Amino acid sequence: MAGLLPDVAGDLNVTESSAGQMVTVFTLCYALAAPFFATALAGRPAKVVLAVALAVFTLGNALTALAPALPVLLLARALAGIGAGVYSPMAAATAAGLAGPERRGRSLALVMGGMSIGTVVGVPIGVLLAEQVGWRGTLWLITGLGALALAGIAALLPRTEAAPPPPLRERARILTDGRVAGIAFVSLLGGVASLGLYTYLAPVLEDAAHLDQNVWALWAWGAGGVLGSLLVGPLVDRTKRPFTVVGAVLLLVVLAHLALPTAAPAAWALVVPLVVWGAAGWALQVPQQHQLIAAQPRHSAVAVSLNSSAVYLGSAIGSALGGMVLAAGLRPASLPYCTAALAALGLVLHLTVVRRFSRRTVDDGDETGVTTPAAAPRASAARR
Template identity: 55%
Template sequence: MKLVHLLGLGAFALGLDAYVTAGLLPVIADDFGTSVSATGQMVTAFTLAYAIASPVFATLLSASRVRLGLLASLAVFTLANAGSALSGSLGVLLVTRAFAGVGAGLYLALAAAAAASLVDERRRGRALAVIMGGMSSGTVIGVPIGVFIAQHSDWRTTLWLVSAIGLVSFAGLAARLPALPAAASVTLRQRAQVVADPRVASIVGVSFLAAVASLGLYTYIAPVMGTRAMGGVDDITPYLWAWGIGGVLGSILIGPLVDRVRRPATLVVGILTLLTLALAVLRPVASVEPLLALLPIAVWGAVGWALQVPQQNDLLLARGERGGPVAVALNESALYLGSAVGSGLGGVAFSLGWSGSVLPLCAAGAALLALLLQLTAVRATGKRLPAAQTAGAPLLQEACE
């Protein structure tokens, strides 16, 4: 599991990088003399590059070069963040953020598949939880630290911190990660079949809708909690910590549950039910006492992050070594696209003059759609593909431990 934790360290850097930049927008805009809206395109560049790179490069990567892909993607991510720290104009920054998104998208997909491969099947859930725990820890621990550093130094120092963490993970993996046995050769046509697999499409669709609800709403948690209907919260920090701590606990504790439950897909039903309820009760609870909203927000963060561990496990079981990495990469893209769509819809709602207090109910609606899809399409396609479960052999041999 030591190698899995090194992979998790790289995921920590990704989690920090993906979320800290939003908090640095005003500072960067002042530094470059541009508007916040223009500078905000750095987030768009990272997100779109991540969403596109994850499935495309995972598909094109040779099955015999998983180790090389891991190291190369982490190197690109680390160097791109160093380039962002050194950028002298907004144009250069946008380009380097796009390269950082490319490296992040490919690394996380390969890291999830490799982590599952480096342990036996009984510990696969725990290994995947380490990767998601690294991502969520990068958010709850790394982002406040990164913003604090930027406030007391400058935004470039924060990006140097991301580069340093990425470099440590790269050095450890380069020194200790063994040559991974090649997976079975997969043609481009077979890879395309992964995307067309109705079970994969259903699982990824659930992830997309859940991201619209969870990550999309998180973008606007400050203005939402600041509305009169939500109690007019001025200091959003405790609520961000509640969401983040819940995310860390959820992504870590879900691993043993995935290993114990015989049908992880059924676990997703419970997770989505909790997500829907947490979002639905957020407004009525906050209207009574804003501090009471800390509980549903913590549950929201916990189940939102926990969801992806059984989702990734189910994708690996469904496609096995021939299509597992591609399916996981597609799922990661769905998360980022869902986040972008949720954020975009929230922005439209604000531009139309809607109160921010309505957004939690809209997010609950998206979560409910995800739950309905899980109860119908995912279960139905799962029953029609019993052979897929037998294809879920470890992607690589246990000897790699």
């Protein structure tokens, strides 16, 4: 929807900052739905949960295409966000479970690669299609693709045994575990910085480089996302150092955002920070999910859903704050400096708070762990 903001705003006679709140509503409902439904639906077959989630998501997109005014549009995006919030973490946990621990990074990268390819293809094509059939026509295409994906899940996904739902005390322990909370908070800051800025990429480029045609910039960002999400999984599997990979990725996000306003006037130079930003932003969640699954191997779906919730809560916060600061008069070209500072804060917390908690546990491939008697049974379970 980020690429369609100008069209939606013009059609509904609202400002772009107001139209941008449909991204806020979507991501906020995504964030709230993920942990709640992961707990409520725990124990049900993954195939059933994924199919229901896709059905809700598809219905939300259909209602978006029919929305006559902004309030209805926001309600429709909320419904779509709930469906996406249930689907994405369950997809990651299911893929990791089907692949096994030795190929966990590759399986998570495959799921994230599908999402990034959908973005790199979907956003620019959506913009081009909207020029021909309007933004509503684009949403009808998305609705049709959602129905096709639903049919694919029903026909192709094997039915697997569901893990028993964790008791309430165990769920609370997962949510209050210091290491899990630290990883999730870093993911939240990454979402604020990366996805929050992406929501307003069009006005940022228009202000910084006077570009009113930004489809090529969306392609560049998305192409980087595909590369990052597909390459990071094998990298994590090979190095067994997800902690180090997260630190490097966050540093790249900071550098790319700082370079964006300076490089914007020259199109050839702007491609570099866009590709790096897209690659790093999409790559971040694979090692994060890897660490969470290793930290909570028995309840990986709950842990991954918490991280997914944090990412999209960050996106909701980022798009909301971005709309507020732009409405308050900040130049859009200055927005990347703000998001770079938030990504830098995430890097600092990763290198301090997360490292401190990581030293108390042992997990698959985290070089910061130190074996302790209390951690040994969980490490053994993670290896199995």
